[in-house]
Amino acid sequence: MGGGNHLALSSTGAVKGDTLIDVGSAPSIYQLLSSCEAFEKIIATWFTQSELHQLQKWQNKEADAFDWSSILKHVCGLEGNKATPQEKEEKLRGKIEKVLHCDVSRSNPLAPIDAPKADCVTAVVCLEAACRNFETYGLALRHLSHLLKPNGHLLLAGDLGANYYEVGAEKVFSLPVSETFLREALPGNGYRIVELATFGKPDDADPNASDYEGFYFAHAQKKV
Incomplete structure (x- = not known):
């Protein structure tokens, strides 16, 4: 859900630069397809090695890697078919410089790697699963700011009011963030809000997949 809004902003060129750090990528690539x-x-x-391995399998074109062709076709259509799905896939492979372990609870989330400061950090449906309470969510925002250049961009997307979401037969924890919380947490942890948009739950949403109330997209900049 949130990924579509991230794709829209990236494709307009409103946010661009040299380096992007995507927090919580693996094993997905959909949120990076317009960013490239x-x-x-x-x-x-990503936090766990198994998901990082799945992303690396795709990057290395291994035979049993996940097939992203339907998503690639959809994104290329959204962008006006300026490239074929195959061209888009190869372009993204060429742009991914590193695949690293990340832990947002640490002051340097990429430790022991000391990566160059990024122009943009993205996190799509990530912090709500990684943070067990609102205090640690705020700390995670502060830790992510350490990865950014001054005035660097932070793009967030996720669910509102979700306590869980289903992955197969398992219910996975989610922190039920609200628009009010986000409007306080971002400025309170080193950012200036550029845009914060919220959207209601679609009428055709699966009522059993999650108890979320809607979703949000946030664009903020690191304060100097």
Whole structure:
């Protein structure tokens, strides 16, 4: 859900630069497909090694890697079919410079790697699962700011009011963030809000997949 809004902003060129760090990428690539048009280098990250391995399998074109062809076709259509799905896939592969472990609870989330400061950090449906309470969510925002250049961009997307979402037969924890919380947490942890948009739950949403109330997109900049 949130990924579509991130794709829209990236494709307009409103946010661009040299380096993008995506927090919570693996094993997905959908949130990076438009970003590769706006950034020269991408650092993809995840907390667990198994998901990082799946992303690396795709990057290395291994035979049993996940097939993203339907998503690639959809994104290329959204962008006006300026490239074929195959061209888009190869362009993204070429832009991903590193695949790294990430832990947003640490002051340097990429430790022990000391990565160059990024022009943009993205986190799509990530912090709500990684943070167990609102205090640690705020700390995670502060830690992510350490990855950014002054005035660097932070793009967030996620669910509103969700306590869980289903992955197969399992219910996975989600922190039920609200628009009010986000409007306080971002300025309170080193950012200036550029845009914060919220959207209601679609009428055709699966009522059993999650108890979310809607979703949000946030664009903020690191304060100097």
